[in-house]
Amino acid sequence: MEGAHSTGVSGVLCADHKGLCLGVRGKASNASSGTVAALAERVAMLEPGSLDPVILLESDNSQCLIHRNSGITLAVYKSPETS
């Protein structure tokens, strides 16, 4: 988690396959672990058989990247690149 702080990341969240929050840093809230895990599970059903996708949620001033790997869902909150 510490390595990701250098690239404009404002928060990180880890959840297990049942939505239990394994760890949270920054502006991420542990209350969203269930939502993040459920979202990753549903989106993986869009293309069954392919690798788990990386989900990007964009708003005007922030981004949320979600990726599930071997049951562990990782959510990274970022501010948009200024450069």
Add this chain to the structure above:
Amino acid sequence: MGCCCSTEQENLSQDGEVNERTRLLNDPVSNTYQVTASSNDYGNHYSTSATKKSDDHSVLNQILQHTASSIIDVGALECHTLEQHEYIERVRTYNQRVNAIPQVKTSNKRHHEVQLLYDTPATERVLSAQPISLADFNMMITASQKVVAAVAQIRVEHKEDLVVPFGIP
């Protein structure tokens, strides 16, 4: 609830006034002499032709009275001519009201065709934007791999026994 059959006596009204128990239809099994039905059924024209004519006249008069009372004579009504200034005022008021309603941009498509994202301006610009940068994508992949590796290294350190036997002699 209604009652089909009961042992109670029928409480017909004494005075002959109309209440909830008065019959709407004539009793079909009664033996009372029914004037109108018999004269129509048996077609006894000779003696009832005169009465029939007067009956027709009365029915016709009833219809005429009913029509006259319910007729609306449009031609005889007062004509409401609209003054020019009043007309202009009304046009302005109605236009204001119509413009106050939020406009829904409907294209020439037929009404029942589904229009998605019609309220998002510049949809093509949003949809054609780059979905995710390659750097972000690679960062997510490597970070999630590290997380999985870290979770796999979680161990339980056995320091003390959980179950301790007490020395009870």
